[in-house]
Each structure stands twice: as C-alpha cells, then as structure tokens.
Amino acid sequence: MKDPHTLAGHGPMAQRKELKQERAIRSRENILLAAAQAFAQRGYPAVTMLDVAQLSGMTKGAVYFHFTNKEALALAVTTEFYRRLPAISDAVAELGLPPVASVAELLLRTAAALRDEPMMKAGARLQIERGLIDVDLPIPFEDYTALISAWFHTALAAGELEHMTPPATLARVLVSAFFGAQHVSWVLHDRADIIERTVEVLHAVVPCTRDPRHLSPFLLGHLSV
Structure with a gap:
C-alpha cells in the first residue's frame, strides 16, 4: 500500500522540490537586496552584475539564473519600490485619519522609508537615472499622486481644505515638491534631514497641516520644525 503522504504530494520528492523552491526564492530576494544596495550607493551606470554577485555572496552564474541582465535587475528593484509605496498607503489608510492628516502621514512615512x-533608496535613484536604463520602467508616482488627489478632494468637500488650487493640481505640486526635497536631502545630507524637509514642504504647500485638527501621528512628533 502506498504512503498516503506520497499520494497527497507530500513525499520526499515533493519536499525536496519545496525546499528547492524556497531556496530559489531566498536567493532571488538576496540578489534583489544586493542590487538595491549597489544601485542606491553607486548608481545604475557604475554597477555590474559581478558587483551584485559579490555583494550578495553568490556566484555570477546564480545572479544570471534569476536575472538575465542588469536592466532586468533595475526593473525588478523599481517594481519592488512601487510595490512598497501602496503598502505604506494601505497602512496609513487603516489609521482612519482625516484626509489632510492622511496626506501628511503618507509623505512622512514615505520619507522615513526613503x-x-x-x-526605497534604490527605487528613488533609479527613477532619476531612468534615461540611462534600456528598459521600460513603471510610470513614476502615478497611483501615489492619485491617492493624494482623492484625499484632497474629500477634504475639500468636507470643508477641511482651504486652498485655491484644485485638488488634482495640488497633489501633483505636493508630490513633485516632496520627491524633489528628498533628492536634495539625499545629495546634501544622505537624507538625514528628510523628515524636517518633508515637514517644510507640507507646511509650505498645504499650510493647514499646521492646524492641530489636521496633524498626523508622525507630524505630532515634529511640531518644533
């Protein structure tokens, strides 16, 4: 009589296959993290597949097994960057904050992640260097801006946003100012002052974020800025 575990697909061969798949997943994640560290520190043009292999502690062949070339690595890192932005947005949405406070919380949490x-550091840098990468990368910050625009529309309808600029335009300006500020913070101070710069952007572009009614939990800790 055959072992029921074998019939159910849990025999030795199935277990070995699962272990092999798990190792492959861990290897890919390790390579991706090494690539992100390399891209963030040195920039896309200066990084080689050998650099990624050495940083990940794996062979060059193993890197090529998972990623056919450096462009594929850049695309994977950028895709992961844009996967993490919605994760931050979802976490903020779960707080149930008022819309303007949600916008502030989103930018500040994104700043901390950057x-x-x-x-996140690599994704931001690769967006700047996208013209040097011979592959189609995701459209930058599209969904991120749309979410902020939606929150501003809600705030305007509720009488919580006193601003002459239409919500969609205000969202675009805010996102541009924020990602510009993080870039300057990176160049000058390796993002050590990114929280302070983000607070400055919020207060300048959306002045009502100074109002206690619209303070986010993150912003409450930076009232002295």
Missing part, C-alpha cells in the same frame, strides 16, 4: 530602506 531614509532607512535600501530598496
């Missing part, structure tokens, strides 16, 4: 996470 300061602390290699994948």
Whole structure:
C-alpha cells in the first residue's frame, strides 16, 4: 500500500522540490537586496552584475539564473519600490485619519522609508537615472499622486481644505515638491534631514497641516520644525 503522504504530494520528492523552491526564492530576494544596495550607493551606470554577485555572496552564474541582465535587475528593484509605496498607503489608510492628516502621514512615512530602506533608496535613484536604463520602467508616482488627489478632494468637500488650487493640481505640486526635497536631502545630507524637509514642504504647500485638527501621528512628533 502506498504512503498516503506520497499520494497527497507530500513525499520526499515533493519536499525536496519545496525546499528547492524556497531556496530559489531566498536567493532571488538576496540578489534583489544586493542590487538595491549597489544601485542606491553607486548608481545604475557604475554597477555590474559581478558587483551584485559579490555583494550578495553568490556566484555570477546564480545572479544570471534569476536575472538575465542588469536592466532586468533595475526593473525588478523599481517594481519592488512601487510595490512598497501602496503598502505604506494601505497602512496609513487603516489609521482612519482625516484626509489632510492622511496626506501628511503618507509623505512622512514615505520619507522615513526613503531614509532607512535600501530598496526605497534604490527605487528613488533609479527613477532619476531612468534615461540611462534600456528598459521600460513603471510610470513614476502615478497611483501615489492619485491617492493624494482623492484625499484632497474629500477634504475639500468636507470643508477641511482651504486652498485655491484644485485638488488634482495640488497633489501633483505636493508630490513633485516632496520627491524633489528628498533628492536634495539625499545629495546634501544622505537624507538625514528628510523628515524636517518633508515637514517644510507640507507646511509650505498645504499650510493647514499646521492646524492641530489636521496633524498626523508622525507630524505630532515634529511640531518644533
């Protein structure tokens, strides 16, 4: 009689296959993180597949097994960057904050991620260098801007946004100012002052973020800025 675990697909061969798949997933993640660190520190043109292999502690062949070329690595890192932005947005939405406070919280959490996470640092840098990358990268910050615009529309309808600029335009200006500020912060101070610069952008572009009614939890800790 055959082992029921074998019939159910849980025999030794199936277990070995699962372990192999898990190792492949871990290897890919390790390579992707190494690529992000390399791109963030040195920029796309200066990084080679050998650099990524050495940084990940893997062979060059292993890197090529998962990614056919440097362009594929750049695309994977950028895609991961844009996967993480909605994760931040979802976390903010779960707080149930008023819309203007949600906008402030989103930008400040994004700023912290850009300061602390290699994948976010790399994604931001690759967007600047996209003209040097021979592959179609995702459209920059499209959904991110749309969400902020939606929050501004809600705030305007509720009488919580006193601004002459239409919500969609205000969202575009705010996102442009924020990502410009993070770039300057990166060049001058390796993003050490990115939170302070983000607060400055919020207060300048959306002055009502100074109002206690619209303060986000993150912003409450930076009232002295």
